[in-house]
Amino acid sequence: MDSRKMDLALLEKLCCAHGVSGYEDEVADIIIDLIKDNCDTVMKDAVGNVLAFKKGKKTPKEPIMLCAHMDEVGFSVKYINDDGTLDFLQVGMSGTVLPSKRVLVGKNRIPGVISSRPVHLSPDKSKAVKQSDLVIDIGAKDKAEAEALGIFGDYAAFCSEFCLLGDGLVKAKALDDRIGCAVMCILSSYELENDVYFAFTVGEELGGTGAIAATNRIKPGTALVLEGTTASDLYGYAEKDKVCKPRFGAVCPFMDGGTFYDNGLYKKVLELAKENDIMVQTKTKVAGGTDGAKIQRTGKGAKVVALSLACRYIHTSSSVGSVEDMESILRLSELLINSIV
Amino acid sequence: MQKLKNFLKDLIYAPTVSGYETVSAEKIMDMCTQFSDGFFTDGYVTTAKSIVLSRKCGKENARRLCFDAHLDTIGFAVSEICGDGYLRLAPLGGIDANILPSGEVLILGKQRIRGIVSSIPPHLSGSDKLPAIGELLVDTGFTDEHLREIVSVGNPAMLYPHFTELLGNRISSVSLDDKICIAAAVEAVKRMGNLENTDIYLYLSSGEERGGNGSHHIYEEIAPDALIVLDVNFAKEKGSVDGEYGVLSEGAMMSYSAVTSVKFTRFVAECAKGEKLQLVNEMTYTGTNADVSARVGFGIPTAVVSIPIKYMHSSVETADMNDVVSCANILSGVAKQYDKSPVCLPVYFKGGADNGL
Numbered sequence: 001m002d003s004r005k006m007d008l009a010l011l012e013k014l015c016c017a018h019g020v021s022g023y024e025d026e027v028a029d030i031i032i033d034l035i036k037d038n039c040d041t042v043m044k045d046a047v048g049n050v051l052a053f054k055k056g057k058k059t060p061k062e063p064i065m066l067c068a069h070m071d072e073v074g075f076s077v078k079y080i081n082d083d084g085t086l087d088f089l090q091v092g093m094s095g096t097v098l099p100s101k102r103v104l105v106g107k108n109r110i111p112g113v114i115s116s117r118p119v120h121l122s123p124d125k126s127k128a129v130k131q132s133d134l135v136i137d138i139g140a141k142d143k144a145e146a147e148a149l150g151i152f153g154d155y156a157a158f159c160s161e162f163c164l165l166g167d168g169l170v171k172a173k174a175l176d177d178r179i180g181c182a183v184m185c186i187l188s189s190y191e192l193e194n195d196v197y198f199a200f201t202v203g204e205e206l207g208g209t210g211a212i213a214a215t216n217r218i219k220p221g222t223a224l225v226l227e228g229t230t231a232s233d234l235y236g237y238a239e240k241d242k243v244c245k246p247r248f249g250a251v252c253p254f255m256d257g258g259t260f261y262d263n264g265l266y267k268k269v270l271e272l273a274k275e276n277d278i279m280v281q282t283k284t285k286v287a288g289g290t291d292g293a294k295i296q297r298t299g300k301g302a303k304v305v306a307l308s309l310a311c312r313y314i315h316t317s318s319s320v321g322s323v324e325d326m327e328s329i330l331r332l333s334e335l336l337i338n339s340i341v
Numbered sequence: 342m343q344k345l346k347n348f349l350k351d352l353i354y355a356p357t358v359s360g361y362e363t364v365s366a367e368k369i370m371d372m373c374t375q376f377s378d379g380f381f382t383d384g385y386v387t388t389a390k391s392i393v394l395s396r397k398c399g400k401e402n403a404r405r406l407c408f409d410a411h412l413d414t415i416g417f418a419v420s421e422i423c424g425d426g427y428l429r430l431a432p433l434g435g436i437d438a439n440i441l442p443s444g445e446v447l448i449l450g451k452q453r454i455r456g457i458v459s460s461i462p463p464h465l466s467g468s469d470k471l472p473a474i475g476e477l478l479v480d481t482g483f484t485d486e487h488l489r490e491i492v493s494v495g496n497p498a499m500l501y502p503h504f505t506e507l508l509g510n511r512i513s514s515v516s517l518d519d520k521i522c523i524a525a526a527v528e529a530v531k532r533m534g535n536l537e538n539t540d541i542y543l544y545l546s547s548g549e550e551r552g553g554n555g556s557h558h559i560y561e562e563i564a565p566d567a568l569i570v571l572d573v574n575f576a577k578e579k580g581s582v583d584g585e586y587g588v589l590s591e592g593a594m595m596s597y598s599a600v601t602s603v604k605f606t607r608f609v610a611e612c613a614k615g616e617k618l619q620l621v622n623e624m625t626y627t628g629t630n631a632d633v634s635a636r637v638g639f640g641i642p643t644a645v646v647s648i649p650i651k652y653m654h655s656s657v658e659t660a661d662m663n664d665v666v667s668c669a670n671i672l673s674g675v676a677k678q679y680d681k682s683p684v685c686l687p688v689y690f691k692g693g694a695d696n697g698l
Contacts, residue, residue: 100440113657119437139507166482316443
């Protein structure tokens with residue numbers, strides 16, 4: 001088991017790729033490339049999901065589906081102003097994390113920055129700025145120069161280096177949910193006891209567009225959702241408000257804002273963790289959501305379980321998670337797949 | 342142009358947070374001396390952490406023209422090591438709390454480490470009120486014990502430097518205020534050549550973001566007979582009123598105000614003919630070092646020349662390098678013509694300086 005290490009180079013490649021909801025193709029292509037030698041079937045469906053099948057030593061009674069979403073929070077260019085700046089829309093973020101951040105616009109990755117009003121000119125410094133007052137500035141001298149780049153309607157993603165932070169943590173954009181994608185890519189290279197379907201889905205941040213199509217095609221009996229989830233273990237917060245904490249293991253929720261996780265599988269995960277000395281924690285708040293809710297409500301309704309990475313500052317340019325927790329997720333996923341009959 | 346950009350980038354990546362200028366003062370002095378191609382023949386760091394660079398023409402009682410660009414930048418000091426690898430920061434200079442959540446800072450402890458300013462988790466937010474900067478938690482990712490080995494209360498920190506090249510010659514970075522003016526001044530001296538009758542001083546003053554501390558000593562250190570204060574100024578952004586601010590890429594700016602010298606300002610405008618120059622009227626004060634330095638010693642005739650930037654005091658201050666070049670041309674034009682004009686000299690109508698006046 002000791003060789004079950006997190007491949008950080010692979011995670012970096014996935015985190016640095018762009019896949020704002022609706023524009024997942026770049027991530028999809030990277031994933032197809034990473035898994036095609038490991039799997040027996042690899043396909044991209046009509047909505048853009050990457051679906052794959054890997055033969056195991058045996059075929060379980062009902063299909064097992066692993067699911068991670070490819071999309072990330074980000075922006076799209078809504079309007080080009082006369083001064084060449086860009087008004088934008090955003091998917092999945094609170095407006096408070098936007099001012100003064102760097103972005104890359106479109107497939108050609110044109111560098112841009114999100115504006116920030118000079119503090120000298122702000123009438124009320126204690127008030128949060130409104131997203132509608134912000135623009136993306138790519139340095140275009142006027143509307144015509146920006147329009148000529150063909151970026152109207154295109155997406156923009158955060159520009160944020162993948163780097164190690166402090167003791168054993170990683171800082172990157174899009175840990176939610178490239179960590180899930182990375183774990184699935186690594187699992188595809190293992191020899192597994194059971195046949196497994198991998199679903200790399202689109203549109204989770206918009207409510208699970210891809211998960212529905214994937215579930216209808218695969219018809220899983222068991223679904224393991226691999227995700228990034230909100231950690232709020234800030235200094236001084238009450239233990240009950242922390243939800244989950246980096247360095248405290250894989251997160252296995254019993255319930256969240258949208259999903260009733262299968263009680264049997266939840267207990268199974270806790271058992272496997274105990275037997276194999278792997279750190280696991282649950283969420284202390286019933287909050288958030290995953291593709292699990294859509295999987296559960298599609299077709300006949302699969303048994304769903306999730307293993308998530310506790311991510312600080314999720315849905316921002318700088319999400320932070322623990323490398324050890326990533327390895328716990330990887331090991332528990334493998335054990336869970338192998339234990340299903 | 343690329344050389345100038347790289348010089349500016351190097352200046353920005355050498356941290357000089359207000360009050361902590363000595364972290365990189367010597368380094369910046371060397372960088373300026375080197376980039377000036379041997380123009381500066383003398384340089385030192387003052388007691389008050391400012392830098393004085395000069396080239397003297399060799400004539401006795403030569404006229405002394407000085408450029409002042411402030412060395413310090415906005416930033417922070419570590420105010421508390423909290424626990425669990427978190428710390429808190431006190432702002433040095435005006436910083437808007439809006440830009441911080443999920444932003445990155447560079448903490449200058451025993452090692453230089455990265456910190457992420459925590460964003461408020463969605464399930465615990467929901468108000469449009471921002472916490473005070475001193476309340477925000479900065480995540481270093483270190484264990485408590487390890488963090489305390491590296492960082493102490495009182496260590497400086499800055500917004501994490503990322504230099505971004507935008508379209509055209511536009512750039513975006515933290516600390517353009519006022520490193521971009523240092524770059525303009527050093528570029529200017531490269532362009533002015535050998536001056537026969539004028540001593541040129543470059544004063545990189547400390548503490549501007551905290552009330553112009555370094556400016557108070559300019560008379561003691563240099564006693565120039567004319568001074569051009571170089572600082573950044575507001576460029577028009579989304580939501581600003583037409584005519585209120587400068588415009589990016591339309592050249593350097595110059596301010597008329599009650600504290601600065603109208604005569605000297607007009608002289609600068611005269612010398613700037615042929616270069617783009619945006620004139621603005623600040624009426625009373627300028628919000629720059631000029632508010633201090635015009636009133637030290639016997640009073641220094643001062644003009645304020647500025648470079649327009651957007652998003653001032655953020656990590657993405659945005660400027661056009663063409664404006665830097667136009668600023669450099671104006672400064673070198675002033676230096677070349679300075680000895681041919683009586684502007685800024687005291688005038689005696691009867692008797693002379695030997696009577697103690």
